[in-house]
Amino acid sequence: MTKHYxxxxxxxxxxxxxxxxxxxxxxxxxxxxDFKSQNAFVVAAINDYYERHLAKKNDPYLESREKEDAFADRLVQTVEQKLLSNLPALAAMYQMQQQAFFQAGLQAGGIMPYPYQQGNPGAEASVGVKLVTEPIQGSEQPIEVVKQELSEPEENEFLDYSFGV
Known part of the structure; x- marks a missing residue:
């Protein structure tokens, strides 16, 4: 078989x-x-350029959309990198906040206060967590169990429950 050049x-x-x-x-x-030869590079460059030329000819907004997409991708990538680099600090802050709420709840007799109730220690939470000591069925050993207590929220002049009625 002969090659045709x-x-x-x-x-x-x-x-x-x-x-x-x-x-x-x-x-x-x-x-x-990156290429087998200069000839392979020239062939790839011509083919790539020609395909792109036809695509732009059929879609004149292709290049600007590609630029916008590239910009959006860079923006998303930058935000993701920032978020991921700050994630350990955010998680630690969240964990410290939760631990502070839990400790405050234990000091207040077991009912966990909500942030809006911290200035009003007499207010009851609409949903609270209380530590209770109970025996487990079939065992005589008491164990600390977390129970959820539900109660109606206090009347509040700032909240409107009418829902547009």
């Missing part, structure tokens, strides 16, 4: 900035590392 000579105008840049790209270390 076609030859086309390309001249690079070294007084033209585009020609100089193309020559430098063709002879760059990246082309040498």
């Amino acid at each position: 076609r030859n086309h000579n390309i001249r690079f105008n070294m007084t033209d900035e585009g020609g100089v840049q193309a020559w430098e790209h063709l002879h760059s270390a990246e082309v040498e590392q």
Whole structure:
């Protein structure tokens, strides 16, 4: 089986900035590392450029959408990196806050106060947690059990329960 080759000579105008840049790209270390040969690079570049040319011709907004998508992707990536880098600190702050609420509840007789009730120690929580000591069925040993107590919230002049009625 014989191979069929076609030859086309390309001249690079070294007084033209585009020609100089193309020559430098063709002879760059990246082309040498990433492609089998300079010929393989030229073939890939022509095919890629031509496909992109046809896609832009059929969709004139393709390039601006691609730029917008790339910008949005960079923005999302930056936010994700910031969030993930701050996650341990946020988790520690949350855990410390929960521990403080739990300790405050134990000091207040077992009922966990809500943040809006801290200034009013006499107020009851609409949902509270209380530690209770009870024996487990079939065992005589008492165990601390967490129970949830529900009660109606106090009347509050700032809350409107009418729901538009």
